[in-house]
Amino acid sequence: MSQADPAAATTGHGAVGERVDVLLVSLGSTGGLRVADAELADSLRRAGASVAVVTAAPPRPVRTLALTDVAWALATRRAACAELARCTPRAVIYSSTTAALLWPRQGAIRFDAPSAGNRPGLDGLWQRPLERLRLRQASLLLPWSEGGLDEVPGATRVAGRALVLPVPVESSGAAGSQVESARSRGAAPERDIAAITYAANPRKKGLDRVLAAWRRARRQAEELVVAGAGAEDLERAGFDLGGEEGVRVIGPLPPAEYRGLLRRARVFVCAPRREDYGIAQLEALADGCLLVTTEAPGPYAALPIARELDPRLVGDDLSSALRIALDDPSGDYLERARKALEPFGRERVDFLLAHELLPRLLPRSS
Numbered sequence: 001m002s003q004a005d006p007a008a009a010t011t012g013h014g015a016v017g018e019r020v021d022v023l024l025v026s027l028g029s030t031g032g033l034r035v036a037d038a039e040l041a042d043s044l045r046r047a048g049a050s051v052a053v054v055t056a057a058p059p060r061p062v063r064t065l066a067l068t069d070v071a072w073a074l075a076t077r078r079a080a081c082a083e084l085a086r087c088t089p090r091a092v093i094y095s096s097t098t099a100a101l102l103w104p105r106q107g108a109i110r111f112d113a114p115s116a117g118n119r120p121g122l123d124g125l126w127q128r129p130l131e132r133l134r135l136r137q138a139s140l141l142l143p144w145s146e147g148g149l150d151e152v153p154g155a156t157r158v159a160g161r162a163l164v165l166p167v168p169v170e171s172s173g174a175a176g177s178q179v180e181s182a183r184s185r186g187a188a189p190e191r192d193i194a195a196i197t198y199a200a201n202p203r204k205k206g207l208d209r210v211l212a213a214w215r216r217a218r219r220q221a222e223e224l225v226v227a228g229a230g231a232e233d234l235e236r237a238g239f240d241l242g243g244e245e246g247v248r249v250i251g252p253l254p255p256a257e258y259r260g261l262l263r264r265a266r267v268f269v270c271a272p273r274r275e276d277y278g279i280a281q282l283e284a285l286a287d288g289c290l291l292v293t294t295e296a297p298g299p300y301a302a303l304p305i306a307r308e309l310d311p312r313l314v315g316d317d318l319s320s321a322l323r324i325a326l327d328d329p330s331g332d333y334l335e336r337a338r339k340a341l342e343p344f345g346r347e348r349v350d351f352l353l354a355h356e357l358l359p360r361l362l363p364r365s366s
Contacts, residue, residue, distance in 0.1 A: 147299025213318030230303030
C-alpha cells in the first residue's frame with residue numbers, strides 16, 4: 001500500500017474558533033489508514049465541504065493488542081478533544097472503530113473491519129462490547145466494503161445508517177515518479193521485478209508463507225522485493241533475510257517510490273492470515289501486477305476480484321500459482337483487472353460521497 005510517513009505528533013488543521021463542516025479524527029496507525037483518511041479528506045473538499053483533520057500521536061509500543069488499542073484510543077481521544085477546543089465542526093467522522101471507542105462527541109464511524117471480526121478472544125476482550133455501543137450510537141456507519149459491514153454485529157445494524165464507502169484506488173502511472181521517468185529514458189526495463197510483497201505486520205501478512213513459496217518457485221535470477229518493513233523490524237518479528245539469495249528487503253518507502261516499484265513488478269504475492277480490506281493488493285492490480293494470493297478470512301475486497309481474474313492464482317499452493325503467473329499469465333488479465341477496479345475509481349467514490357454521504361452527514365437544516 002502507499003506508505004505515507006507516520007505522524008510524529010498530534011496534528012490538527014483547525015484554527016481557534018473556526019467553524020468547519022467536518023472534523024476527521026484519524027487514527028493513522030497504519031499506512032492503509034493514513035492513505036484512506038487522506039483520500040477521504042480530499043474527496044470531502046472536492047465536494048465543497050470544509051474539513052479539519054486531526055491525527056493521533058503514535059503511543060509507545062506495548063505487548064498485547066488489547067493494550068495497544070487502549071493506547072491508541074486514548075491518543076485519539078486526546079487529539080479529538082484538543083481539536084474540538086479549537087474548532088466547531090458540524091459533523092465528526094472517526095476513522096476506525098478504535099478511534100471512536102473513547103470519543104468525546106458522537107459522530108460517524110468509518111472502518112475497514114470491526115473488532116468483532118479482527119479482535120477475537122482476549123485480544124478484543126474490552127473493545128468488542130464498547131464497540132457495539134459506539135456502533136449503536138453512531139450517526140452513520142461508513143464501512144469500506146460490504147464485507148466489513150457484514151462483520152458488524154446484527155443488533156447495531158440499523159437501516160439507513162450504513163453507507164459503504166470504498167477507499168479510492170487508481171493507477172499511479174500518471175504520477176511521474178523517478179522510476180517511471182527513468183524507464184521512459186530506457187534506463188529500466190518494464191516489469192523487471194519478478195515479484196513483490198508488502199510485509200508491514202509480517203506475521204499477519206503471512207510473510208513466512210510467502211517466503212516458503214518463493215524459495216520453491218524461484219528460478220535463476222528472479223527476485224522477490226519485500227516492502228513495508230525494514231530488516232530490523234523483520235528481525236524482531238523472527239525473519240532474518242540478510243543475504244538470502246533472490247530476496248531484497250527495501251523497507252517502508254514514500255508512496256511515489258513504492259507505487260513505482262509496483263509498476264515494475266510482474267506479480268504481487270501475499271498470504272494473509274486475515275485481511276481487513278487489502279489496499280496493497282488493490283493498488284498492485286491498479287498498477288498492472290498479477291495478484292497471487294491465498295484465501296483469507298475477513299472483508300478481503302481484492303479476493304473476489306482475484307478469483308474472477310484467474311482462479312489459478314488463488315489458493316494454498318502459492319509456489320505453483322507463482323510459476324503460473326510468471327510463466328503462463330492470462331493474456332487479458334490486466335484489461336479485465338482495470339474493469340474490475342472501476343467501482344474503486346476516485347470519480348465513482350467522489351460521486352457517492354457528494355450525493356449519498358454529504359446529504360446525510362450535513363443535512364440542510366443543521
